[in-house]
Amino acid sequence: MSIPVSTRSSTRSVVTKAGGIYIHVPFCRSRCIYCDFYSTTYGTEWKQSYVNALKHEMQLRRAEVDSSRVPSLYIGGGTPSQLPPTLLTEIFQSINDNFTLTKDAEVTIEANPDDVTPDWVDFLRQTPVNRISMGVQTFSDALLRFLNRRHTSRQAIEAVQYCQNAGYGNISLDLIYGLPGQSFKEWKHDVQQLLALGVPHLSAYALSYEEGTNLFKMLQEGHVAEVPDELSFRMYEHLMDEAAAAGMEHYEISNFAKPGMYARHNSSYWNNSPYLGLGPGAHSYDGGNIRRANNTSLKDYIQATDDVPHQIEVLTPEEKYDELVMTHLRTASGLPLGLLTPKQKCYCLQMAESHIHSGNLVQEGDVLRLSRKGIFISNSIISDLMY
Ligand code: SF4
Incomplete structure (x- = not known):
C-alpha cells in the first residue's frame, strides 16, 4: 500500500x-x-x-x-x-x-x-x-x-x-x-x-x-x-x-x-532510473521512492495556472522491493541481488528457492534471472517473489 x-x-x-x-x-x-x-x-x-x-x-x-x-x-x-x-x-x-x-x-x-x-x-x-x-x-x-x-x-x-x-x-x-x-x-x-x-x-x-x-x-x-x-x-x-x-x-x-x-x-x-513525465496522465519517478502521476484530465491540465494537477506517492520499502523484482526480472540481465537490502535478499532467495530448483529461475553469482522455461510463467514467478 x-x-x-x-x-x-x-x-x-x-x-x-x-x-x-x-x-x-x-x-x-x-x-x-x-x-x-x-x-x-x-x-x-x-x-x-x-x-x-x-x-x-x-x-x-x-x-x-x-x-x-x-x-x-x-x-x-x-x-x-x-x-x-x-x-x-x-x-x-x-x-x-x-x-x-x-x-x-x-x-x-x-x-x-x-x-x-x-x-x-x-x-x-x-x-x-x-x-x-x-x-x-x-x-x-x-x-x-x-x-x-x-x-x-x-x-x-x-x-x-x-x-x-x-x-x-x-x-x-x-x-x-x-x-x-x-x-x-x-x-x-x-x-x-x-x-x-x-x-x-x-x-x-x-x-x-x-x-x-x-x-x-x-x-x-x-x-x-x-x-x-x-x-x-x-x-x-x-x-x-x-x-x-x-x-x-x-x-x-x-x-x-x-x-x-x-x-x-x-x-x-x-532499470528503475529516474524520469520526468509531462502531460496529462504522465508519470514521473525520482529513482528512489517517490512517484508522481499527473491527473488524467485534459481539461484540468489546460486550466492549471500553477503546477498541473497530480498525485505524489511515497513507496514503502516493500513496494520498492516489489518494483525492483518486477522490473528487473522481466529483463534478460535479471535482478542484481545487490540492489536489495540484506533482509530483502534473504527473503527473495527464500521465495525463489523452489523455482531455482525446478529450473524456472537461474542464479548466477549475485544475479537472479528467468530461464527460457521460466519466461512462460513469469507472472506467477514474479508474484511468488513479491511481498
Ligand atoms: S486508442 Fe489511441 S493510444 Fe490506444 S492503442 Fe488506439 S491509437 Fe493507441
Missing part, C-alpha cells in the same frame, strides 16, 4: 536530476477496443491549448531534470502523430528552450501507420526525432477492423517503407498476440511479415482485457473468448524462435532488438 502524500497543492517536486523525459500526447482519432491508455478524441481546438499547457509545465518543472544530461526523449500517447507539424515544432522548440539533450540522445515518437505519409516523414527529418515506434498490432485486416484500428495491413507496410526510404533505420513495431479468433497461422504470418520489414526492434504483447475497455465488456458479455493458454504460449515461443533466427536479442519479456538497438528510454524504466 503506497502512501499518497499530496495532490495539486503540493510544492514538493520529483527531482529526478537524470534520466529521460516522457511526453504524453492525449489525442487519438478513434479509440481501439482494447486500449486503456489515457487519451481523448477531442478535436483540433484542444490541441493548441494542450501544447500551450505542456510548454508551461516544461517551464515549471525544468529544474527536476539535470539539464545537461537528458539521454532520451519519448513522445508517446495517445497518438503523437495526430498533432499537426506546427504543434510538434512548438513542442521541440520548448524542449530546446528548457532542456539539453545529450548529443546522442534517443528521441522517439509514436506514430499510427495511417498518419505516416512521405510528407510527414520529411517533416520529421527536420526535428530531433531519430526513432519511430509504430503500433501495427497485426497484419490481418479483419483483426485490425475488429480492434477498431484505423489502418490496414498495406498502410502499415507502406508506413515502414516511407520511414526507411527517408533514412530512418531505428524503427520499432508493436504486435499483439492472442487476439480473439486469431489462429496460429495468422500469428506466424504476422511475425514473418514484421521480420521481413527488417526493423531492428519489436515489442509483442499478449492481449490483456483491461477493465473499462470495450473489449473487456465484450468478454464479460460473452461476445469474445480468451485464447487458450496453450495457444498463447505456442505463439510466444514461435516469436522467440523466429526473432532469434533473425538475429534479434530477447532483452525483455516483451521486447526484442538487434544488437545495440535496445530501446534506451524503456530500458531506463526497467
Whole structure:
C-alpha cells in the first residue's frame, strides 16, 4: 500500500536530476477496443491549448531534470502523430528552450501507420526525432477492423517503407498476440511479415482485457473468448524462435532488438532510473521512492495556472522491493541481488528457492534471472517473489 502524500497543492517536486523525459500526447482519432491508455478524441481546438499547457509545465518543472544530461526523449500517447507539424515544432522548440539533450540522445515518437505519409516523414527529418515506434498490432485486416484500428495491413507496410526510404533505420513495431479468433497461422504470418520489414526492434504483447475497455465488456458479455493458454504460449515461443533466427536479442519479456538497438528510454524504466513525465496522465519517478502521476484530465491540465494537477506517492520499502523484482526480472540481465537490502535478499532467495530448483529461475553469482522455461510463467514467478 503506497502512501499518497499530496495532490495539486503540493510544492514538493520529483527531482529526478537524470534520466529521460516522457511526453504524453492525449489525442487519438478513434479509440481501439482494447486500449486503456489515457487519451481523448477531442478535436483540433484542444490541441493548441494542450501544447500551450505542456510548454508551461516544461517551464515549471525544468529544474527536476539535470539539464545537461537528458539521454532520451519519448513522445508517446495517445497518438503523437495526430498533432499537426506546427504543434510538434512548438513542442521541440520548448524542449530546446528548457532542456539539453545529450548529443546522442534517443528521441522517439509514436506514430499510427495511417498518419505516416512521405510528407510527414520529411517533416520529421527536420526535428530531433531519430526513432519511430509504430503500433501495427497485426497484419490481418479483419483483426485490425475488429480492434477498431484505423489502418490496414498495406498502410502499415507502406508506413515502414516511407520511414526507411527517408533514412530512418531505428524503427520499432508493436504486435499483439492472442487476439480473439486469431489462429496460429495468422500469428506466424504476422511475425514473418514484421521480420521481413527488417526493423531492428519489436515489442509483442499478449492481449490483456483491461477493465473499462470495450473489449473487456465484450468478454464479460460473452461476445469474445480468451485464447487458450496453450495457444498463447505456442505463439510466444514461435516469436522467440523466429526473432532469434533473425538475429534479434530477447532483452525483455516483451521486447526484442538487434544488437545495440535496445530501446534506451524503456530500458531506463526497467532499470528503475529516474524520469520526468509531462502531460496529462504522465508519470514521473525520482529513482528512489517517490512517484508522481499527473491527473488524467485534459481539461484540468489546460486550466492549471500553477503546477498541473497530480498525485505524489511515497513507496514503502516493500513496494520498492516489489518494483525492483518486477522490473528487473522481466529483463534478460535479471535482478542484481545487490540492489536489495540484506533482509530483502534473504527473503527473495527464500521465495525463489523452489523455482531455482525446478529450473524456472537461474542464479548466477549475485544475479537472479528467468530461464527460457521460466519466461512462460513469469507472472506467477514474479508474484511468488513479491511481498
Ligand atoms: S492503442 Fe493507441 S491509437 Fe488506439 S486508442 Fe490506444 S493510444 Fe489511441
